[in-house]
Amino acid sequence: MTKPNEKQLNLEMDNKNSINDSKKISSFQSLEKLDLNNLTVKIRNMSFSYHRIKKGVNILNNINMSLPNGAIYGLLGPSGCGKTTLLKLILGLKTASNGTIEVNGRQPLHPLNNIPGHGVGFQPQEIALYPEFSIRETLNYFAQIYGIKDSVKNLRIDFLIDFLSLPNPDSAIRNLSGGQQRRVSLAVAIVHSPPILILDEPTVGVDPMLRERVWDHLVSLSREEKTTILVTTHYVEEARRAHVIALMRSGRLLVEQSPKYLLNYFGLSLLEEIFLRVCQSDENPDKAKQVMPKSFIETTEPHKTSPMIVKPTSPRQQTLVLKPNHWKRFKSLTRKNYVRISRNLLVLVFQILMPTLSMILFCICIGRLPHNLKVAVYNEEDLFPNGSGQRHECRYNNFSHYFIDSIDKEIVKLVYYKTNESAIDSVKISDTYGALVVDRHFSISLCHRMEDENNVPNSTIQFYGDLTDINIFQTISRALFSAQFQFIRKVVIVLKTILPSNKTQMLRHESMTPMLNIADPIYGAPKPTFRDFMTPGMMITIIFILAVGLTAISFVTEKRESLLDRTLLTGVRTYEILLSQIFIQIFIIFVQISLLMVIIFPIFDIKNNGPYELIVFINVLQGVCGMTYGLFISTITSDEQSALMVAFGSFFPVILMSGVFWPLEGMISGLQIVSYLFPQTLAVISLRNIMQKGWTILHTYVWLGFVSTGAWIMIFIIGSLIFAAI
Template sequence: MVQQKAVIVRNAIKRYGKNLVFDGLNMTVSRGSIYGLLGASGCGKTTLLSCVVGIRYFDSGEVWVLGGNPGSKGSGIPGPQVGYMPQEISLVGEFTTSGALYYFGRINGLGDKEIETRQRFFSELLQLPPANRLVKNMSGGQQRRVSLAAAMIHKPELLILDEPTVGLDPILRENIWAYMIQITQEEDITVLITTHYIEETKDANKIGLMRCGKMLAELAPQKLLEQFQCSSLEETFLKLCKAQDNTVSLNDVQESKVEDTGSDVSYQNQYEQAATLEYKSVSKRQVSRFKRFTALLAKNGNQFLRFYGGLVYAILFPIIQISVFIIAIGKDPKGLKIGVVNNEAGNCDYGSNCGNVWNDEITCHFNNLSCRFLHDFSDSIATQEYYDDIYEANYAIQNGKLNGLMYFSQNFSESLQIRMEDATMAKDSDLLASQIQVFLDMGDMQIGLHLQKKLFYRFLEIYEDIMRDCKYSPKLADPPIRFKKPVYGSIDLNYADFLAPSYMLILIFCLASSVSTSVIITDRLEGVWNRSIVQGVRTNEILLSHIIIQSIIIVVHTTMIMLLYFSIWGLESKGSIFDVIILTFLMGFCGLMYGFVISIMWTNYTMAHYSSTGSFLALILLSGCIWPIEGTPKVLRWISYMLPTTLPSISMRGIIYKGYSVSEEQVYIGFIIVIGWTLFFFIVAILGIRWKSS
């Protein structure tokens, strides 16, 4: 009976592009032993370990770990049977020492009391930093010791350590090796370790020497020294490297000198023996999904709450955005200037001339009505600047000094009297002279339209006063079209009222997506994602735990939006405020799922944030937020309707300004769209995670 093996690799081939990492590599690790894997930096040690734990895969070849292929039912990987310490620290920066050990202990099935006991032991053995110190505030050596403790906390059957002693002092390295020798002898634990310090592997049961994609030799350290008649393992490794170089230079015509040494690990014999091995499936420790999930929730919650910059952004940024909207949008423009050329009364004696209107019971007489129109001309409309010549004022407009120009003809009042008293007999010259001629700078359309509206209503207001002074009905001043009270909304709504419903939904969508965009990327870059997967955590559990934590932020965002818009700004909803809250939350949740899709799609922050920002601009432009979608071309309009924010924005306007309930088609179609997009993003996220993990 051949001794039971913990890890067996046969004929492994691995390429990265055109680079060949492994070329028929073989490795055998016996149970209850320490196996030291040695090789130059970049020779593929880390890649080999990642293939052993199932993070990466060989292009061809076979691997057995604890009785089965990694990922299969018979193997202990993924699961708590293995303890894995990658070369990188692979810990969340917001972990404390205690938090890191509790997280990895819980996902491997340990109870809190057991974790506490083992934490005390490893704190003394590894000289761990204080329990409440954050990983991001530790030195490199302290981080590595915490990472090592996290791998060993649950006493796995197989311990895989990638350069755990780098940067540690010699005494601590000796303590670690003494502990590994103890657990292999007393608890039948297997240790597979890589290290920069070749000589420290003298205490290993077997060492494997890797170079150029092949295993040069697998022997006990003492046997290697005796066989090659060397005084140090470094000298032995150097001889093996030279032997391999000689073999390559002969184009493989001669056999490797390594194989000529009579090593007891001839790969051909090993491969033949592999067929006779009885692979005994390990007894898997059962870890409840609930325990893993609660550990993930605690980890994600601490990660978010201790990332103070992100926390401030998530809470303060929406307050700033909404406050800026409330303060900056919809107010009347101030500081405008309008030129006045009054050929009737000049500068109206700087406001002392207000014009005259009198009725001699036969007819009504006007004098200097231009001054009446200009008197008390509020600066909220525009500041008046008088000019003697219309061409001079027009030149000032061209130079950007004025926003517009009003011109009164010399006989403005008399012509207006003729127009009013006997319009049928009025000459064209009288009709033209009775007009206030206005020239606006429409290069800034919104300013121009604002002045146009204000001047028009100013004229109607003064004209009604003139009718009263003439003892005529003020209704004579009304234009022959009258806009009655609107069926929905108010006639005095401004541009901010038009923007508000769409802006609320787009804002919460983009806030949620920006918060979740970097979540998965962070886990991957910090290495905690792969490390958790190796310990048996499932990808859908990681995603769901992030969704739950981030949903709390959506609740906070929704609450702030409701308070700022409805309580502080005074926006009134004609419909159910509950419907408004639910639609806002659902839109935030949709943005959250979209952010997860981006986070899964990209592997770096730059591309993720480019995607998020680009999406925000597209939503602003195409969802009817800044301009009605009826003003876009038909094809673009249908694209707009397919966006996740367009129809829900229409639904929100229906609730707020029309008082519609969810039973109305205009409202429930928005709910259907946002739920549909949420489900779509969720499915894409699940499929994306599985594809990335395969």
């Protein structure tokens, strides 16, 4: 192939192609009218690699790129070649490993560039719109974040709706077609008339007619508003209308020239054919050096006339008054969160009612004393009322009934059997939880128990239990031991009436009371339940876990759909997003806690001896702690599945290690120390002391829970900021 000279590059193509391509050539943008000394983006010898990839393997290699002010620059290449990564480097979302990147002659994040902020408009490859919003609400939301004055804002929005042929502005984003959503996404990128517009695959997945309309809009922006536009695409032919196109492959920029120059240089009629030729040449480095054209900077003569000025049809960047500030951004973010929650009724109901419903189920299912526990009874005294046929001094043969009648029938349900074997077999097949076996000589042996130790076995009631369920076994044991004390007192009274006085003078039923008396408790109820112990921990755990899951999913979804990147590039700070989220969630947590206390405390008689405001405060803090933990999870995960795995994978360690189900003293000593480092441990102890002991914030084991929660909130926020910056 003979390389054409510079004069031939400006001539029309040969007669064979001129007829078919005359319309295409007439649509070329002229480089000669641009000031090539005024580069909006300048990249020299830039390389980039992720830290997790082994040293020496780069995503981008030796990139040299020049984007003139006011030009349309088409960055072409297949998916995965590094186009999106290059855009993020220009936007300052990532940092180059080597080389330099300049935007307006400065570092990308230089304050004078206003990036992030109103200095750039960004349309990610994803739709990146809030589906609950209408078209007008979407544009109004971003316009407020950019700080556009109200007097100009509505005019600008109306212009964009007409300019991009958008449907009814009150239509919800979720109800629009894919093409309409992409046009709204483009409108968001240009709502503040930015000097730089960066579009990542704006036409992917849309039909050819819409693709043509999008490019019409880009040309209009370039001509009328003098916007510098960088657009990526893997549809090579559509970039014919750009001033400059760059062909990218495997992280390298192969060619950077005007479409017209390339068509004439290679003598081809389609840019796709040129891309194929360039890729083939790239596989042979020696051949590539011979045929690759020079950069447009080297081959284009500087313009001699001033660029054509076209009267704008909308408010220009120079006339838009942009006054962004923290308060406006916070209000917009807060209203956005409110609208999203209020228009997702199912999620709202779930958030508000789930803690109360969970606590209702907890109170119904857990903590109540087990009842109607079946216990088998085999009483030989009933089957053999005369025992062995021998008479004895007390002439009393049914002492066993004193014991059986003393058993609490609400807790233990007695089932009588006629043989010892059948009673024990009922335990083996799980028909009963245990078997009581009374010997036929029980009463006789009991009368002589103190005289002859051989009477002890026959005067002892045997219990054969199923100990696999420790809670049920302990409940039955307590009922049997209580019955035993009542039985002893009854027997003493009877024996004093029927035995000679010389044998009963030392028997006094008062002396048969337990040697240890459990006095009235200093704290707690006389008959404490497991539910009383667990309620404070369950309240905190439910609030915390719900906040973790919902926040993590919300942020990860926004990150995956590029909503987070788009929001951050408007100039919004991460802490502003978090504060607006906390503001809405605090209100929801207040509703959650209020509803929970109004329903749970009176209905289920949950004891509370402390101030209600402290109960609300510690739960709100734990909700905020859960939100910040959810934010932290979103910075270390990339998709919803991973976020859910981390969030709910944290559930069991939290609930097991925080003393919710079991006292910390039941752990091994080393693990006890570790458990105090968990975000909920000291908070659970604090709430338990408030509710059960009536302590105030002045007690050490109360304020420690508040301080610990606040410290964890700060730790999660700092961790989120660190990982978000990596």
